[in-house]
Amino acid sequence: MVRTPKYAILFRTHVWDSFVERQFLRLRSMIGNGDLFIVANNTTGKCRIPDNFPVVIFHEADFRDQGLEFGVKVNPMWYNVDYALYFFADRYDKYDYYILFEYDVRGNINFDRLMENICRDGSDLVGLTSKDIFREWYFYRSCSDLYRERDLTKTFLQIGIFSRRAVSLLYQRRLALSEQFRSGSLKYWPHCEAFIPIETRLAGYHYTELSKYLDVRRYSHEPAYLEEDTHILLENEVVHPVLDRERYIASTIRYEGRPEKFFVPKSIFGKRLRRFPVSTYIFPLFLALWHRIRMLPAGIMGKVFH
Structure with a gap:
């Protein structure tokens, strides 16, 4: 019998209001044996979360202290969505799996069953590969000088599931690239949606499509779905982006x-x-x-x- 691995869900946000709170409470209702945390970017000082919720707060300056570069000047936490993962895992390293879950995702998910299946498959990274032509992606240039053409890929990570060893690998690679970036030997900083799947695969780790486990027909970056239009979801369905x-x-x-x-x-x-x-x-x-x-x-x- 496959055991349920120890897993933590990181509800990622940079804002807090009644809509975000509703999203958090919906997510909390689906979790069995896992642990749920709000992981919040409070660089602006305006993301104020009630004291009775489990929360890990970070600021952009924290990543400088860890030796990490941003590579961009605008929206660095959006461009480097994986940084919240490293910040959390550095403080809570007891989990077998870590799940990034953006605040504008809504799902009907049995997380214990999901994580049992992922553990059974030995997956290190679970995401959804984009079907768009990579060369037409706005951030193509950020990866083209660092990786071979045949390795280029982009993955949607509004839900991203990482094994502990994948988190460690990616963190170490970000630190190594940060050194190269500071020295000037690395000119372009790879966007997270390419960096994460490419580095995971190059290391020989096991990547699995999210579509193997969940219904992702309404899971992309647009069009948006109105919150009240998603009150009834199919079993294992996940929708993004869901907005008020x-x-x-x-x-x-x-x-x-x-x-x-x-x-x-x-x-x-x-x-x-x-x-x-x-x-x-x-x-x-x-x-x-x-x-x-x-x-x-x-x-x-x-x-x-x-």
Whole structure:
């Protein structure tokens, strides 16, 4: 009989409000023998979490103290999502597996059964490989000088499951690359969604697709799903990103490259926004339209709505 490994779930966030708290409580209801922690980036000092919740707080400066480089100046914790993992595991090293779980994920998961299956398979990393063409990825350049073309891959890690030895491997590799980056011998800093699966595979460790264990049909980076639309999930289904109303509206507008589609009859974009009161989306929609107009070449305005 396969035992349930000791596992910790790291509920990752940089904000705290009623929506994030609801997400945390939903996650807590699914956990059997594992331990759940909030792992929060409080660099801004604005992420205030109730005292009765188990929380590990970090600041960006903590990673400098560990000898880790960021490689980027903007959103370093988003670019290096694995750093929260190293920070936590350095303090809690008793677990067989560590699960990164972003605050905008919602699932219907039996975690004990999931971790028993992963332990049975001997998996070191579980994630979902992106089907996008790697060369068309915005961060392709961050990896192309460091890794061979045949090794390049990208993995969604809104849920990422790591064995203890995988955490140790990746941490040591980040430290080694940090030394190279400081010396100038490494010019580009690899994005975490490529660094993690590539380094794991190059070490000969066992990678397994998340789709082997969970229903991932609605698990990607967009489109977003409204919180109330996901109140009933299938068994083992996981959804991302799940957002409250304000975040959903902002995400819907941000990912629409042609916001003028709002005025096109029966457009999906317009339908998504019109389910809400006009007052909730008119200002961000106006800003998106204004930005779109400013980006258009002169003389093309007449073609915008065609």
